[in-house]
Amino acid sequence: MEKQWIPETGDWTRAGVTKTGQGVNFTLELPEAETAGLLLFQKGEEEPEAVIPMGEKVMGDLCSIFLKGFRPERYEYAYRIGEEVFVDPRAERILGRKDFGEWDPETGVPALRGGFAFEAYNWENDRHPKIPYEEGILYHLHVRGFTKNQNSRVRHKGTFVGLAEKIPYLKELGVNQLLLMPVYDFDERILPEKEKNIPYQKEGQEPKLNYWGYGKARYFAPKSTYSVKDPVKEFKDLVKKFHAEGIEVLMEIFFPEGTEERLIFDCLEHWVRDYHVDGFYLMGDDSMNRFLARDPMFVGTKLLSTWFDTDNIYERKKTPAFRNLAEHNDGFLVDARRFLKGDEDQLPAFTWRVRKNPAKCAVINYVTHHDGFTLMDLVSYEERHNEANGEGGQDGPAYNFSWNCGVEGPSRKKKIQELRLQQMKNAFLLLLFSQGTPMILAGDEFGNSQRGNNNPYCQDNETSWLEWNGLKKQAELFEFVKAAIAFRKTHPLLHQAKELQGTSGSVLGYPDVSCHGQQAWYGNFETTSRHFGMMYCGEEGEYLYVAYNLHWKEQSFALPKLPEGLSWQLVFDTEDGASPEKEIKWIDQKSFEAPPRSILVLEGRK
Template sequence: MKKWDKNIQHDIKEGILQGQGVRKLGEDICFTVAVPDKKACSLLLYKKGRKEAEAAIPMEGTGQYGDLRSLLVKGLPADRYEYNYEIDGQVVTDPYACRIAGRESFGKAVKEEELRGRICPGAFDWEGDRPLRLPCEEVVAYAAHVRGFTKHSTSKVKAKGTFAGLKEKIPYLKELGINQLELMPVYEFSELASMDNPELKKYAPLDGGEPRINYWGYSPKAYYFAPKASYAASDNPVQELKELIKELHRNGIELVLEFYFPKGTKASLVLNCIRYWVVEYHIDGVHINRDGAPVEALAQDPLLSHTKIFSESFALDEIYEEKAVPAFRNLAEYNDGFMLDGRRFLKGDEGRLTAFTWRARRSPARHGVINYMANHNGFTLMDLVSYDEKHNEANGEANRDGSNVNYSWNCGEEGPSRKKRLLKLRMQQLRNAFAILLLSQGTPLIYAGDERGNSQSGNNNAWCQDNEISWIPWKTGKTETGLLAYVKGLIAFRKAHPVFRQSRELQMTDYLSCGYPDVSYHGKQAWFADFENYSRSVGILYAGSYVEAGTEEKGKDDFFYVAYNMHWMPHEYALPGLPEEALWRVAVDTGIEGADSIYQEGQEPVLEDQRMITVPERTIMVLIGK
């Protein structure tokens, strides 16, 4: 290794402190790194692609601010060099590197010492792009994995499994009706790592064979500032990801990125990381785990006041002054609560009615709620109605991994079936699941592929499956197209009727003195719902007079009566009277197959009996009062 020629003084200057990492300052490059006091540190420069460093530049005597050391190298051609640091005799890759070289191929084992930091290119032309700042009640979200979304041979994209491939699918997302995309980790993580690290022992299967692939990306070792090189079709993941974000925004779709921070992660790194992605990549939000991140500190950061922050929970009294309500609800509770209560209600378990109705109307004043019926951690929706038990044998843990509590029901036969009656019931349960999700207040989130009936063959913990178990097949059969058309229609129905996406939590009172509460519950007798433990059915009346989702929509929606019958036998519902001699009409009926479940605007059939309705078993019907 060559030592830097100290006589060439004009090539090196004291650095300019602008935070850790590397900054381009005109033709010069500024390197800043945190080094424990009194430890020796040198900047190592490598010709691009070379294993040995060409030069080592001592950083003693350079710009020093606390533990930060900074130096500026004048005239360094950024596109021809990579870098690391040597700290106390050990080669260290910059944790703040904006690009990482060495992991361009997904699933290829690379030693940590073989990685290099890359110097990012110049400014990106955002063409006036800004985060969209959509109100949380207006969002219909979609959770996906960059690689798995388009990697399957049927995806019909050129750049499969990449940011560019995802960009090719934006027309599909827009047609579906979603306006927020959430991606599992897209930063540089180790999907294959040495078993010498005790934290990575869990990656080894029981038989002691080769380590499995960490497909999801929740890794104890990651480079949080660098987009994953193997998720790029080009040799520039920074450019490719920014192009994706800009195109998403052009189509009215927000981007939320998930970050996993292990316990013990320094709070300063987390704060700097999230700020960096917001400023540098224009992301609209982050989903973070509170046990490894300073959630409350992020929530109070002025820079992030319009950035959506999703986590399991928040200590709101530490964030806001007493009774203070934010002008923009950027915080959102993201946990399995809605999923667990919703699944049990869908399945027809006893004693779930009270919990479900609370979930369905919940939308707190100081934070939003993210609702989902399925996510990456657990069964897909199709598997939820096809399996009673998990089937994770392919993971190498003798089916001992993954949750044993799924609240699923196979409808009478485990796994794939050819029985028409059973298949019909499964599809009806899928339509019910989407209705439970999309007709509830809060922010609904759809797990990628569920709208097409995707199955993982009963695997509820596919963290290590970089194959067709996790990749979404883009089938176009009758089952897939029928369910897809239904989901599109239901999303459009939600968007057309703000009564299902109100900006304030429903109070169950007539605070407008209009003769109707904002929401009320009914059963065989109007205004009297049966909430006994055995009850599995309820009618929910929404009064359109209470809509406050913007001045143009205020008070302008219709009345809706949603009859949920999750029982295995029909139930009668008494219908409350409507104002101004309006009539009840059928808008949605999950007992009808495909998109025909949803009637077109103006074509909803009038009920013959305006006082009573019988809803068949395991069916949800939506009535509109016109």
């Protein structure tokens, strides 16, 4: 068959595979080899139609060829060095996968090839929502696990399309930002490496499933097993649909230590430019964080990491015009969990967490994360139950700062169920009424459980798939969470753009934030104290008082006197279920008793 293309020396400045008006350019990095071949396959064929030498390195370790007249829509491709055939690490489509986690004892994992993604896409004037961190309600999910359960009530379960079908649900909940676990192409099986001892990997054992997606990856291609037909189009459709509803889409990206710097930069640029992604949680190798944070390309893109050296990034006192950086770590999780379970000496740490909101770098707060207990499991288990992972139950965090409310695991006792519900409500108010950006783990709003497994990295089953029947079983919790999110959104005192200082913040001279206890204006921060009140005052005369009592006994709170014409009204009570959706309650204006393990929220109203 006569070929219609003419190989020429390529443009090494064009990384990966790029298209021009006359053909396609292929550039490959060869750090440990001198030569390589480009394999071109007709779609669906096992043998290559052509093997084209990549030629000599033209710059450093880069070799590049240009195929004039090449029609990519008819082909798939791979590279070969010696006898090894491998897929392009910069391929923008990955072909060859059928079912998620596919494995054949005889043939192993499927052979993969690269595909081309040059099709035009109509973005229809799509725009980034540009939601400031202080206005964000972040929702953390796994695309497959979010809708894979048979009760998810979507047509295309476990896919980008299925996630988009849940937009009405997410809008009802009040979410306006998504953080997606890896949605690029990753290895779905953890294959043992030669000469390495993997204790939990027995000889001949089926390789572990990599359900979460961290580790070795091809970062430029959306996950084909998360698609119905075309992952490139479907992920773009997903982003466009969420943007149309005012919801941002952020991605987790895990770069192993030693990942090449240019690849990291090009990867992020690719997802922002070609997929309109709003931000990234940068995991693993953080050596590039400072440079990414300072690069003009990403000043409007949200960047999350465990920490940022803001003093060096912003040069002393300079504050960015748009706060795009955010600290994402377990600091709030640990302090909130310890306070929630009633540990002593937690007030100094938690009162700081409530206020923390630096001008240069936002804070992502969360009580639960995919890497640990769900919220229901946090109040139901004290021990991890990871036996199904095949590591003798020794994997995952050994201590989770959890309390099972008196019984390990599920319980039919009404008092245990009521206490667990109350503790979950408490956890949500700890989260939603703190100044940082709250991040909710998908399913926590209706009590989703992983049956005590706090490390389900290899569980592609009901353990990790959200059980949507929880919406009926935990309807009270779901309605409470919706009300709390709505209350936060309509009360700027709870989500300020800058950190509260404890100085005059209202027209009548009240401090913007203050602590209280059995006496107004005096918080008790002794080691044994497990309760305090926090009052917020706004510039326009708004007043909120949050009474935290995580003690197992009733505690007294004194109320600061409000300006004339205003009185305190109870709007939330985690013990009796009070919320703004129900009747507002009047209380004594001088003091009140908070029930054991409860949080009460009061508002100054006329």
